[in-house]
Amino acid sequence: MWKLLIVLGITALLVLASCSPRDFLTRRLAADLIASSEAFRDPQQFQVRTGVLSNDDYLSPEHRMLEHRGWMTGAKAPCPAALAPPPCWDFTLSPSGVDTFQSLIAPGDSEKQSFSIPAASRELVEITGIAKQGNAADVEFLWRWVPLNEVGAMIYHTDLRYRSTASFRRYDDGWRVVLTTSHNGQPLDQALKDAEPVQ
Numbered sequence: 001m002w003k004l005l006i007v008l009g010i011t012a013l014l015v016l017a018s019c020s021p022r023d024f025l026t027r028r029l030a031a032d033l034i035a036s037s038e039a040f041r042d043p044q045q046f047q048v049r050t051g052v053l054s055n056d057d058y059l060s061p062e063h064r065m066l067e068h069r070g071w072m073t074g075a076k077a078p079c080p081a082a083l084a085p086p087p088c089w090d091f092t093l094s095p096s097g098v099d100t101f102q103s104l105i106a107p108g109d110s111e112k113q114s115f116s117i118p119a120a121s122r123e124l125v126e127i128t129g130i131a132k133q134g135n136a137a138d139v140e141f142l143w144r145w146v147p148l149n150e151v152g153a154m155i156y157h158t159d160l161r162y163r164s165t166a167s168f169r170r171y172d173d174g175w176r177v178v179l180t181t182s183h184n185g186q187p188l189d190q191a192l193k194d195a196e197p198v199q
Helices: 002-018 027-036 061-068 095-102 150-155 188-193
Strands: 044-049 051-054 072-077 088-093 114-133 136-147 161-171 174-177 196-198
Touching: 027 114, 027 136, 027 161, 027 174, 044 061, 044 150, 061 072, 061 150, 088 095, 095 150, 114 150, 136 150, 161 188
Parallel strands: none
Antiparallel strands: 044 114, 051 088, 072 088, 114 136, 136 161, 161 174, 161 196
């Protein structure tokens, strides 16, 4: 009897020793894999356009916020043929805007009519559920934007949460986030784009 218990105990230890922490999809592992993925860590870029803009572009919420903060100014301008119908606006950085954006843009981009700045990064709030079926799983999670600078703080509100679902797949070395399209679900970058705001 004792020999059987010893053999069973040793067998159980060997089985557990051969298991990797990635063999069991827990909320903690899912959170670590999502938060460390390239798609999740990529900062949100904010596109700034200067020069002659259509009325629709000029009236966009982002451009209106930039003008309200005093970082950009707009003056009526003749419309090029591609931007008809009038009115059009010549949108330029103000001196305050140059000071604000100078440290945020890459060298040489200040002369361009369109440039991007990193405005916010994602922060995982919590894993809200895991649905496993065989070697595939869907992990639902909440996340929010964290502004990286004053431009990001103007656009992205930290109190707004988003709900996304990431697909996972179990491989021979454990669970991984699906980063490319597969037959089981959507990749993480698409799940982040399809995020739904929650209250």
